[in-house]
Amino acid sequence: xxxxxxxxxxxxxxxxxxxxxxxxxxxxxxxxxxxxxxxxxxxxxxxxxxxxxxxxxxxxxxxxxxxxxxxxxxxxxxxxxxxxxxxxxxxxxxxxxxxxxxxxxxxxxxxxxxxxxxxxxxxxxxxxxxxxxxxxxxxxxxxxxxxxxxxxxxxxxxxxxxxxxxxxxxxxxxxxxxxxxxxxxxxxxxxxxxxxxxxxxxxxxxxxxxxxxxxxxxxxxxxxxxxxxxxxxxxxxxxxxxxxxxxxxxxxxxxxxxxxxxxxxxxxxxxxxxxxxxxxxxxxxxxxxxxxxxxxxxxxxxxxxxxxxxxxxxxxxxxxxxxxxxxxxxxxxxxxxxxxxxxxxxxxxxxxxxxxxxxxxxxxxxx
Numbered sequence: 001x002x003x004x005x006x007x008x009x010x011x012x013x014x015x016x017x018x019x020x021x022x023x024x025x026x027x028x029x030x031x032x033x034x035x036x037x038x039x040x041x042x043x044x045x046x047x048x049x050x051x052x053x054x055x056x057x058x059x060x061x062x063x064x065x066x067x068x069x070x071x072x073x074x075x076x077x078x079x080x081x082x083x084x085x086x087x088x089x090x091x092x093x094x095x096x097x098x099x100x101x102x103x104x105x106x107x108x109x110x111x112x113x114x115x116x117x118x119x120x121x122x123x124x125x126x127x128x129x130x131x132x133x134x135x136x137x138x139x140x141x142x143x144x145x146x147x148x149x150x151x152x153x154x155x156x157x158x159x160x161x162x163x164x165x166x167x168x169x170x171x172x173x174x175x176x177x178x179x180x181x182x183x184x185x186x187x188x189x190x191x192x193x194x195x196x197x198x199x200x201x202x203x204x205x206x207x208x209x210x211x212x213x214x215x216x217x218x219x220x221x222x223x224x225x226x227x228x229x230x231x232x233x234x235x236x237x238x239x240x241x242x243x244x245x246x247x248x249x250x251x252x253x254x255x256x257x258x259x260x261x262x263x264x265x266x267x268x269x270x271x272x273x274x275x276x277x278x279x280x281x282x283x284x285x286x287x288x289x290x291x292x293x294x295x296x297x298x299x300x301x302x303x304x305x306x307x308x309x310x311x312x313x314x315x316x317x318x319x320x321x322x323x324x325x326x327x328x329x330x331x332x333x334x335x336x337x338x339x340x341x342x343x344x345x346x347x348x349x350x351x352x353x354x355x356x357x358x359x360x361x362x363x364x365x366x367x
Contacts, residue, residue, distance in 0.1 A: 005050075005058060007036070007088065007095040018098065025051040028090060029063075042067050042091035050082075058082040058097075067091035085132040096132075132187055134172045138180075139189065139196045143170025146201040148209065150359030151332065154346045157358060161213035161245070164205060165361050166197030181219070194219035195231055204364045206239045213243040215274065215295075220252035224262050229269075236269050245295060247276040259291045274332070279320065292327040295352070300335025303355075306348075307340035314344070321349040 005021040019036050027034040031045035038047075044065040053059040061079040062069040070089035071080045082088075086097045138144060148162040166177050174180055177197075184193040198216055206214070222228045235244065246266060253259055266273050274295035275288065279302045288296065302317055309317075324331040333345040336355030345353055 006098045040093040144200040147361035147363045149361040151354045152358045163215040164201040191222035215245045223252040245272040296324045296329045297332045307344035318348045
């Protein structure tokens with residue numbers, strides 16, 4: 001077994017194939033005299049060459065192909081130096097450059113035919129996501145950051161907890177969590193990113209929130225897995241006096257029985273849980289009755305301009321708050337930005353509020 005460069009492709013049914021580069025220079029094209037034969041009529045007979053650069057890096061040379069060679073979706077002129085996880089298109093044939101451990105290699109034969117011309121403004125396939133290397137760096141700690149936002153008692157405005165928010169400042173990655181999770185989703189790395197944000201945030205903020213509860217966001221894909229429970233157990237062992245609240249997103253709930261078992265595991269670790277974004281989609285009333293959460297966070301869509309809302313909407317929110325209280329849970333209003341909203345929430349029975357009115361997110365570098 002040894003490290004070997006390879007070009008990874010994705011088939012129509014999602015299967016992945018690796019073309020191992022066993023020698024350099026390596027000719028790539030459609031005709032049989034190439035070292036790597038690719039069955040795609042958009043390729044020229046000899047389309048490109050992979051070879052060593054004088055710097056020791058891998059170099060990709062376009063052999064004046066008809067439909068072009070692209071690296072990270074930019075057409076190259078002449079040649080380009082490569083690195084692991086670069087996305088390469090030979091015309092519309094898409095590959096990702098990998099450095100892997102190998103034992104043997106295989107090639108795909110194809111007959112000699114004339115090049116099939118494709119439009120000049122052709123859309124390149126996007127089976128692979130850009131910035132895989134940078135996302136790996138972020139998950140390993142480079143550019144990770146975070147913030148905490150206060151959660152206060154509705155009537156006294158006394159701080160009783162904080163929500164941990166993931167942030168990033170990697171120079172080659174998006175800044176917002178939504179964009180980062182979109183990128184991670186394209187690589188099936190959402191759970192890795194979620195865990196990285198959580199563990200980084202706890203390590204940086206735990207000592208500042210002593211005596212208060214720390215609300216942790218969890219990606220729906222990792223919610224009920226053993227890996228997640230193990231990660232929470234490690235956090236409890238490393239910081240035993242930390243009061244943890246796990247926020248459960250409604251999209252993660254697939255059955256009441258599964259939720260009940262999950263709640264038992266959290267209770268055995270001394271961890272609270274909250275229903276997050278309550279009212280944004282399904283209200284999860286059955287789960288609320290059968291497996292009451294310690295906290296129920298009402299989605300900001302219900303809270304926005306609540307003091308100006310129609311009597312019908314105000315009655316709906318008031319009834320939901322009373323239902324949450326009757327289940328033994330603590331209702332929390334998210335996204336409170338004005339005194340009018342805060343007063344309406346307090347009058348309706350919300351015990352906790354969170355939002356810009358009572359505290360903006362505090363970044364880690366501002367502590």
